[in-house]
Amino acid sequence: MTPPAQHKNFHTSNPETSYAIDRSLPEFAAAEPTDEDNYFANHQPPTYLPEIEKEVQQFIKYHQENTGKRIALVTSGGTTVPLENNTVRFIDNFSAGTRGATSAEYFLRNEYAVIFLHREFSLLPYSRHFSHSTNCFLDFMIEKDNKIEINPKFSTEMLEVYKKYHQAQVSNSLLLIPFTTVNQYLYTLKLISEDLKIYSNKVVFYLAAAVSDFFIPQYRMPQHKIQSSATQDGELLIRLAQVPKFLSRLVSNWTSGAMIISFKLETDNAILIKKAKSALERYHHQLVIGNLLQTRKKEVVFVSPIQDDKWIKLTDEELQNGVEIESEMIPAVIALHDKWIEKTSK
Numbered sequence: 001m002t003p004p005a006q007h008k009n010f011h012t013s014n015p016e017t018s019y020a021i022d023r024s025l026p027e028f029a030a031a032e033p034t035d036e037d038n039y040f041a042n043h044q045p046p047t048y049l050p051e052i053e054k055e056v057q058q059f060i061k062y063h064q065e066n067t068g069k070r071i072a073l074v075t076s077g078g079t080t081v082p083l084e085n086n087t088v089r090f091i092d093n094f095s096a097g098t099r100g101a102t103s104a105e106y107f108l109r110n111e112y113a114v115i116f117l118h119r120e121f122s123l124l125p126y127s128r129h130f131s132h133s134t135n136c137f138l139d140f141m142i143e144k145d146n147k148i149e150i151n152p153k154f155s156t157e158m159l160e161v162y163k164k165y166h167q168a169q170v171s172n173s174l175l176l177i178p179f180t181t182v183n184q185y186l187y188t189l190k191l192i193s194e195d196l197k198i199y200s201n202k203v204v205f206y207l208a209a210a211v212s213d214f215f216i217p218q219y220r221m222p223q224h225k226i227q228s229s230a231t232q233d234g235e236l237l238i239r240l241a242q243v244p245k246f247l248s249r250l251v252s253n254w255t256s257g258a259m260i261i262s263f264k265l266e267t268d269n270a271i272l273i274k275k276a277k278s279a280l281e282r283y284h285h286q287l288v289i290g291n292l293l294q295t296r297k298k299e300v301v302f303v304s305p306i307q308d309d310k311w312i313k314l315t316d317e318e319l320q321n322g323v324e325i326e327s328e329m330i331p332a333v334i335a336l337h338d339k340w341i342e343k344t345s346k
């Protein structure tokens with residue numbers, strides 16, 4: 001099966017050679033929660049950004065003029081934090097992009113157009129069923145008469161996925177936009193958000209990416225691979241700055257009229273709802289979806305100013321039968337989006 005088309009002219013996992021050896025970038029102060037402007041003034045944008053802008057604008061225009069579909073911007077996967085300009089090493093996080101890729105499929109199934117802002121090489125809608133080490137596509141094949149074909153055991157299931165994938169492609173409903181580093185993520189998110197302003201309340205932001213909280217600012221990133229001789233008493237010390245919390249900026253400046261959903265990931269059940277509520281109070285957006293690292297595929301909680309906390313849970317039996325929690329989450333999100341559109345259209 002052909003994987004969804006990726007961008008051909010650039011790879012976000014390559015270092016930005018234009019400034020990989022530039023040491024003249026200005027000093028960036030330790031981040032406060034309101035330092036977004038400072039961040040963008042002191043960090044260079046990815047060079048390929050104009051290419052992305054063109055694609056995003058064409059996609060929005062197409063749906064504005066031809067389909068009138070609502071648009072979901074789904075962010076997905078983890079962000080990397082390079083430790084060197086010419087990056088050999090980086091800090092990463094656990095996110096494989098399962099939540100984002102799965103949710104995107106259910107948005108598409110519900111007639112949304114989807115901009116899928118994802119960590120390059122993380123899971124993608126549709127191809128996720130047959131990729132990565134747990135679902136290697138070769139396991140779905142058999143050899144017959146010295147030819148390779150799909151194992152009949154899986155062909156019904158594959159055909160179903162293929163039809164949906166094909167439909168998303170021919171209807172131009174899925175736009176794949178990659179990032180790798182936290183800097184690429186922030187610049188690209190800002191760009192897409194601002195382009196989506198004209199689509200107003202027909203847009204839903206579904207921010208499922210696991211964004212790094214700490215990074216090394218460009219001005220103090222080592223130029224070349226850190227040498228083992230750089231250690232002190234056998235220890236390597238790395239100083240990380242806080243990534244500015246961009247969500248407040250997104251809500252107040254980068255968007256206009258869209259419904260905004262953030263996620264709250266915790267590992268301690270006792271603080272999940274409290275943290276979700278405090279995010280709502282701080283950022284004044286419409287919904288926080290809380291999940292625990294350990295149980296994120298089985299249960300989530302919707303925390304919003306307009307309804308009581310609402311848990312969505314799968315039973316063990318449902319899980320065993322392959323039910324995906326996103327199949328219940330996305331219709332619930334869409335019901336809230338309906339209400340949001342009704343309220344903000346008056």
Ligand code: PMT
Pocket residue numbers: 077094095096097098099100207208209210211212213243244245246247248261262263264265266291293296
């Ligand atoms: O990909 P999977 O393996 O399926 O995992 C899915 C998931 C667990 C990653 C996903 O469901 C999820 O919870 N994503 C959000 C994880 C996260 O970043 O949580 P957080 O508590 O660190 O951040 C909360 C919110 O703050 C985020 O929605 C983000 O929009 C915002 N934020 C984060 C960092 C930052 N610098 N500025 C922000 O504003």
